[in-house]
Amino acid sequence: MAPQLDGYFEQVDALSESFIERLRSAVAIPSVSADEARRPDVIRMSKFLVSELTKLGAHVESRELGPQPEKPHLQLPPVVIARYGSSTSKRTILVYGHYDVQPAGIEDGWATEPFSLSIDDKGRMYGRGSTDDKGPVLGWLNAIQAHKEAGVELPVNLLMCFEGMEEYGSEGLDDFIGKEAKSGGFFADADAVCISDNYWLGTEKPCLTYGLRGCNYYSVSVSGPGQDLHSGVFGGTAQEPMTDLVRVLGTLVDTNGKIQIPGINEMVAPVTDEERALYDPISYTMENLHESLGSTTTIHSEKEPTLMARWRMPSLSLHGIEGAFSQSGAKTVIPAKVTGKFSIRTVPDMESEKVNEYVYKYVDEQFKKLGSKNKCEVKLQHAGNWWVASPNHWNFSAAGKAVEKVFGVKPDLTREGGSIPVTLTFEQATGKNVLLLPMGSSTDAAHSINEKLDRRNYIEGTKLLGAYLHYVAEEPMSNGA
Amino acid sequence: MAPQLDGYFEQVDALSESFIERLRSAVAIPSVSADEARRPDVIRMSKFLVSELTKLGAHVESRELGPQPEKPHLQLPPVVIARYGSSTSKRTILVYGHYDVQPAGIEDGWATEPFSLSIDDKGRMYGRGSTDDKGPVLGWLNAIQAHKEAGVELPVNLLMCFEGMEEYGSEGLDDFIGKEAKSGGFFADADAVCISDNYWLGTEKPCLTYGLRGCNYYSVSVSGPGQDLHSGVFGGTAQEPMTDLVRVLGTLVDTNGKIQIPGINEMVAPVTDEERALYDPISYTMENLHESLGSTTTIHSEKEPTLMARWRMPSLSLHGIEGAFSQSGAKTVIPAKVTGKFSIRTVPDMESEKVNEYVYKYVDEQFKKLGSKNKCEVKLQHAGNWWVASPNHWNFSAAGKAVEKVFGVKPDLTREGGSIPVTLTFEQATGKNVLLLPMGSSTDAAHSINEKLDRRNYIEGTKLLGAYLHYVAEEPMSNGA
Ligand SMILES: [Zn+2]
Ligand SMILES: [Zn+2]
Ligand SMILES: [Zn+2]
Ligand SMILES: [Zn+2]
Known part of the structure; x- marks a missing residue:
């Protein structure tokens, strides 16, 4: 039975301006993990999350990781972990994001102040961390809030893990996750994991990511x-x-x-027939590659071998x-x-x-x-190491249905050529399926000047995260191929 | 008939402390041509030379070269040119040196202040410019002074060309030399050229250098x-x-x-038999190479092919x-x-x-x-371009006799693997033979930290420059092979 999401979606739309204000407040905190002098801002950002989550009624803990390796005078920023719901009759979904950001300065060539959210007439919301990864992190908070205010019960128990050192090597996080995933740990009852910290392959069509190269x-x-x-x-x-x-x-x-x-x-x-079949529907052209490459000096001249070579x-x-x-x-x-x-x-x-x-x-x-x-x-x-999940797992099929519900299209099933090490950490620590469910698009310029998140990606993305929780609550528990 | 040099040599010895004081004064002027902020010091160094040469009774001119290419707000340091003697019955020898130096700072790792001459108990005189090229430049001044004070007449007319931009590409010098070497120019009557701005192959035996690679x-x-x-x-x-x-x-x-x-x-x-015969007497061993290389990772294992490969x-x-x-x-x-x-x-x-x-x-x-x-x-x-002179030219045979007189050994006949572009400029502009007659030794560390000139090389080198002028005045004018 398809979940009833209309009330939730309407509430997201109704709250959208306040969600953008929430993002504005977050972007205004320059939580640059690589910059020693900014460490107090990283801490301040963790407190902002603790405060927001507490207001939403979540159980929140701020967990210290001790001194920074090789900089023992410096305390690592805490991992903010939270639980929303603890019904034994519901599935438990563990989500991950990071609240630290890359360095940024107007002198690098930004068109606007990097730590001040600036929205243009096309709804592009510029600011450091907008897409990487404050937008997605706040997406989860927005989803909780819209559920509450719409009077719709969250169909899963939601576990959250938001770290503050991702852009500087996630110091100390592996051990932390390993410990909390064990019996008795904070993440022990997770049934599946969802990470929102990557990007669509293009600008129009959402994707689910099931593989990373090492x-x-x-x-x-x-x-x-x-x-x-x-x-x-x-x-x-x-x-x-x-x-x-x-x-x-x-x-x-x-x-x-x-x-x-x-x-x-x-x-x-070897490439299996089943795997090969995943490539054809993907919305990607050689022109997309030429544009991002800034030239036509490619190795392959067709989409399929190009994407295979990349992924x-x-x-x-x-x-x-x-x-x-x-x-x-x-x-x-x-x-x-x-x-x-x-x-x-x-x-x-x-x-x-x-x-x-x-x-x-x-x-x-x-x-x-x-x-x-x-x-x-x-x-x-x-x-x-490389990482590959089965895109047929119920965690992925639920996310696919949520994409169809919100965006009206089947998502691209993609991999990434680069690595997101925490993915493998979660898979190994929990033994559960990990899904990468991006919010931003390929043009968001994470790590570059003029980083942005489109208003559509943020608001519809918030709907997507909430919808995903509904579908993943109901999806038959096949384990995929 | 061998020149009578005893009076001159005794006078050099008698004046040696004042010659060292002269070097101390020169080293104290940080005439770094590469450093815009030091340009006034480079000018100051040119004035020091003008003053010293004037006191010695030379005719001196300070010739401007105009603004520095690509830095038009900066005037190039002048070329200090001088003439000592103008007898039509004497040969005229043109000598070259440079009064600018490489950058240096105590923070680079110098054991002593680079712009303060510091003499240790082995007579090693440390200071930027001591060997490159203030020592040799002052050697010519010392030679004039010792002749004067000993009452020995200088047997040649001495033309001097001292530039202040050698360490920064000798900007403007080529045109200047070209013009002054023409009929009516300051250098028009030069019969031979002598440049003292390189180093012995080792530490014991002087050398005459007859070739440079391009x-x-x-x-x-x-x-x-x-x-x-x-x-x-x-x-x-x-x-x-x-x-x-x-x-x-x-x-x-x-x-x-x-x-x-x-x-x-x-x-x-091809290597001629005559050329090959020059290599055997050269005082050089593979151990010398290993020492300067800091390893035994050489291409050749014998002296002769090694020197040929280098020169x-x-x-x-x-x-x-x-x-x-x-x-x-x-x-x-x-x-x-x-x-x-x-x-x-x-x-x-x-x-x-x-x-x-x-x-x-x-x-x-x-x-x-x-x-x-x-x-x-x-x-x-x-x-x-590369440059090779005939080591049989009278300019070289005279210098060889002077070395034998002062040091009691036949000089090594060497080439250099690197380039000294002004050599070729003088040869082409004057059409005369150019001799490279070094004062310093292989361990002097020109361009490095702890640059030095040994007291022996400076004082005996001053004798050598003077003695060379006597032998070159008398040497039969064969043009060599
Ligand atoms: Zn990220
Ligand atoms: Zn990032
Ligand atoms: Zn030099
Ligand atoms: Zn030099």
């Missing part, structure tokens, strides 16, 4: 001379680390993105070289030690340890081929 | 995307400029320094990449435009234009092989 980031250092040398004096007499490094880096991947390291591509899960195939990028001359102008230095940086985006069924093993072996082999007296060292700098 | 400096840019990209979002979909660039740079030279660009090595003049063979060095990630840490950027920097040290008989032509052709070919949609552009950033 990332193994490497450095490869070549060193020889005791100090940087002058190429006039030493050119021709010393084996140059930069020559060796560039020759090694040049063997890793070709122009069309094919990784040359044996074993890597062999680990990739479910590994890629290897060379990011740069540390220790070499990197300024403009002309310097005749022979750098003594140079460190190349590259990373591999990983996908099912690549094993991170095996990827490392293959990378180390290949780089060593390529370096040995050079016959150099220099020293070459390859290291993993960090690794984050 | 340098053609290139940039190769690869661009594609409209802006830097996130490798999570775009890895696998875009052809990455950094991948292309690294693959192109990797084809230029191998680990053992062999340039892979067809046509380059073919232009190198008379071309080399290609990769200096770095502009536009890529160059910091420490891990950034997952796909740079939109990257510019590799490399240079080729050139030697006889390489033609600069042909080198460019071969480089452009090869880079284009290598890039085309990649089949990339990105754009690749290779450009010459600057070029300076």
